[in-house]
Amino acid sequence: AQSVTQLGSHVSVSEGALVLLRCNYSSSVPPYLFWYVQYPNQGLQLLLKYTSAATLVKGINGFEAEFKKSETSFHLTKPSAHMSDAAEYFCAVSDPDTGANSKLTFGKGITLSVRP
C-alpha cells in the first residue's frame, strides 16, 4: 500500500522568505505525485504534478517541486513567500500501474503561515 508522509503540521515563514514543504512517499513503483493547495472552505487546487517526465516540476504561483527517487521525496519550494500563499498544502500520490484503480493517497497536510 502506498503512503505519504508530510513532516510537521504547521510551517511559518516571513514574507519574502523561502518556502520548503516536505513530502516523502512509499510506493513499490515510482508513482505519480501531486501537490494541491486548499484555501479555507474551498476545494483543492492543483499546484503541480510529476508524471515521470522532468524531475524538476514547475507549477503555478511560483511553486516548484523536485522528484528524488533515491530519497523517495517530492518537496515543494517557493523562493519568496507571499502573504497570499497562506493555506493548507497536501502532497498526494497515485500508482500508475494500478489500472482503473486510480485513487489518490494524501498526506495529512501542512498549514503554511506567512508573517508580514
Next chain:
Amino acid sequence: NAGVMQNPRHLVRRRGQEARLRCSPMKGHSHVYWYRQLPEEGLKFMVYLQKENIIDESGMPKERFSAEFPKEGPSILRIQQVVRGDSAAYFCASSPTRTGVQPQHFGDGTRLSIL
C-alpha cells in the same frame, strides 16, 4: 468552463436522517472520485466511479454509505441513518481519464454537520 460542482455546500442533518450529496463533474469528464476530510486530517479516498459503474469502493464504510453515477445526472453519495462521526467535508473530484495522466479536479466540497 464550469468546474466540478458540488451541492449543497453545507448540509445539516439530525442523527438518523439521510444525507444526499451531489457532484456534477467537469464537462467531458467521466471519472468521479469521492473523498472525505475529517478535521485536522488529509483527504481519504472513498469511492471511484465511472458512468454507471463502481470501479473501486475500497474506502467506503461497509454500512450506510452508497454511491452512484448514473448515465444521466450527477453522481450521488448517500449516507443513511447519519451519526455524529459522519460530520466531515466531502469532496468530489473528476478527471477525463484515470489519474496519473490527467490530474483530478476538485469541487469546493459539501460540509456535512450532524446535530
